[in-house]
Structure formats: C-alpha cells, structure tokens
Amino acid sequence: MSGFIYRFRRPLVVILAVMLGALSLSYTSSVRGKVVELSNLLATVVSPASSSLTFLGHQVGAGVNTVSQLFALQQENQALKQKLLLYNSMKLELTQLMADNGRLRGLLDLRGTLTGWHLQAADVISRNPDSWFQTLVIDRGTSSGIQTGMAVIVPQGVVGRIVAVSPTTATVMLVLDPKSGVGAMDVRSQSVGVLEGRDPVNGTLTFQLFAHHPDVLVGDAVVTSGYSQYYPKGLLVGQVVSVQHAQFGLTEQAVVLPSVNFNRLQTVMVVLSHPSGSSVPPIFGGSAP
C-alpha cells in the first residue's frame, strides 16, 4: 500500500489539491462575507508595505517619465529663457519710452503754456571736460535761430543761457557755473539778488541778496527776477535750503538747491523770443499776478 502511495504520490497530490480547491471554492462561495473580511484584514496588515511600494512605484515612474522628458524640458527651458529675455528687454524699452514720453510731454506742456513764446527744442550732446566749469553743448545753433544770450529752460526750471554758438551747435552755461550770474528773486519776500554756482560737486547755488535784511526763509521758492538781460521774469530756479550772513554781517546770502536735475538733462528748450514784460505762469514757478 505504502509502495502504491509512494509510486503515485504526485498525481495523488494533484488530485488532493484539486479536491481541496473545489471544496474551498464551494465553501467560500457560500460564506462570501467572511472571506472578504479576511481579505480586508490581510490588506490592512500589509497596507504599509503596499502603500510604500505604490509610492515607490509612482516615484520610479515619475523619474522615468522625467528622464524621458528631460530633453523636451531642456528645449522648453531654452525657449522660455529667450521669451523672458525678450520680455525683459520689452520692459526696459517700455520704461525708457515712458520716461521719454513724460519728458517730452513736459516739454509740450511747457510750449503749450507759454503762449506767445518761441521755443526751440534741442538735445544735449556733450558736457564740459572740466568738472569745475558747468557748460554743455546742444545740437542746435544759428541755423535754428539760436543766438548768444538766449535763456535755456526745461519744465522744471532754468537750465542756463547760451554763451557760444555755431551753425549746428551751441554752448550753454548752466546756472551751476561759478560765473553764471542769474538775477533772481525770492517769491515770498520779493527780495532780489544774484545767483551764482557755489559748489561744483553738490550742485548748489549762492543767492547773494541785495537788501540788508532781506527776510528770506528756508523753503522759499526762488525765480528769475527779470532784471537780467538774459532771463525772462518768473522762471523757477530753485528752493532756499539755508540762509547765512556773509562776511562782517553786512549782507545775507542764501544757499539755493536748483529745481532742475542737471544729471538727467537730455532735451532742453531755448527761448528764442518771448512777449516783452511777460511773466511765466505760477505752474512753472512764475511770480503770481
């Protein structure tokens, strides 16, 4: 008997397994709910391992996907960088255009406000090589009607006057120059005096007042007095930042900060002619009527 079993052990095992399978199938089909619970319990027990493996699988999948997309991403990155460069340059261009627009709009407003005045726009092309003398060269000359002695202004105030002229260029002496000598007036107290360049580095002006007790205060606006042969009356020059007594206390002088930013001068207006005795409206610092 034992010899028979041993001889046919493999087929017997198979038959036994099939029988067990059939029994199991028959039993579990009748008690389905309990089998599901068992399965669920098993799933709960192995869930950490399952979730870890799933996560790992996703990561590996994503990694493989990333590697496969690397080339495409590189190309996309290049394209985006070029677009960014383009947008940055467009932004810079836009900023420049806005600045130009603001500057030119200011000049147009100035031209529109000063009715009866003949103004010639000109671009600054170079500066004086010496830091101690403040002159600059503009790209308009006698062929545009410019002559020596004409005032040069911008919407913010007085720039200077023409001191030399050729057919195509003209030299402007800025109010910052130590020899500028602009006839000026304190708007509040109506005190008059002469403005001259004071410090070539910090760009302030000395307001030498004529009166003994001129009553000039810090913060007062200073405009051209009109007594000078070069500058029309009422053009804004700057603001008083300090008042001090001159030597021996006989006269007073004030330090004036110009209203014009001379570092950013690009386009200026040359006053070719203006109505006799006219004064600039208060919006440009002119004395009130």
Place this chain on the structure above:
Amino acid sequence: MWQFRFPTWLVLFVFALLVQTALLPVIFPVGYVPSMVLPVVVLIAVYETPRRGLAAGLLGGLMMDVWSGRTWGLNALTYAFIGYLVAILQGKIVRDQVFVPGLLAGVAQVAATPLQWVLLRVAGYHFAWLGFVRPLPSSVLFAMLMTPAIGGILRFRSRHEIESMYGPDL
C-alpha cells in the same frame, strides 16, 4: 613705434576728450566726472623721458583747455607737471605693465587736484577746498583702474622692450 609719435598722442587725446565729454557724464553725476585725459598722460609719460612726458601733458592739457573753452592754461600746466612728474618717478622705480601705471596714475590724480585748486584761485575762482576734493577718491580709483586698462588694450611697451622685440635697428 607708433606709441611714441606725436600724432598718436593727438588721436588718443581727442578720443579721451570725446569719451570724457559725451560718455562719462552719462555714467557719473555732475561734479564727479573723472578725467580721461589724465590716464592717457600718465600712460604716455610712464614710457617716456621727463621732457617728452612734459610735452605730452602740455598737449593733452591744452587740448582739454581748448575743448573746455574757459581758462586756457589750467589743465595745460597741471598735466604738463603731471607728465614730467610721472616720467621722473617711473625712472626711479621698477616698471611693470599694471601696478606701476595704476599707482602712478593715483599719485598723479592726488597731485593734480591741489595744483588745480591753487591755479583756479589764482584765476579768480574761489572754490571751497572740501567741496573741491570730494570727488577725489572716485577720481583716484578711476585713474588707477583706467590707466593699466588703456595700456593693456593699446599694448603700450617701453622702448627697450619694443627694440628687443623688433631688433636694434628701429
């Protein structure tokens, strides 16, 4: 060799003045615009005799005065002195292409400022000393960097070096 010729100096000074009047004012604020002529004068004088250094400085300074259109002689005297001083000093120290021109340019700028202040006072321009020297640090730094840079770009060499490169029959 071209670097020792007068027309070369003329062209260099014209170019330096163009840069100084049209380009540097866009970069530096008013009052702080450094001199572009000084580095050129120093660079020429470093490789020249005192007499020729003086002549180069005189030429550069005079051109600057004419360009400026104000006090003719202010820069001519200053840069003639600088050219002479640099040519004297360079004969007494070991010469190289970078540090010595830079150092001499810094010394030259420091020497030029009080000299110009005195000359301007003589000419009737009374500037406050503190305001006058305020741009000095930036000017010194600019001169110290710009001088070897120009020398490197233009390949300035001493006569001795050039003669040894091209033979004794130059």
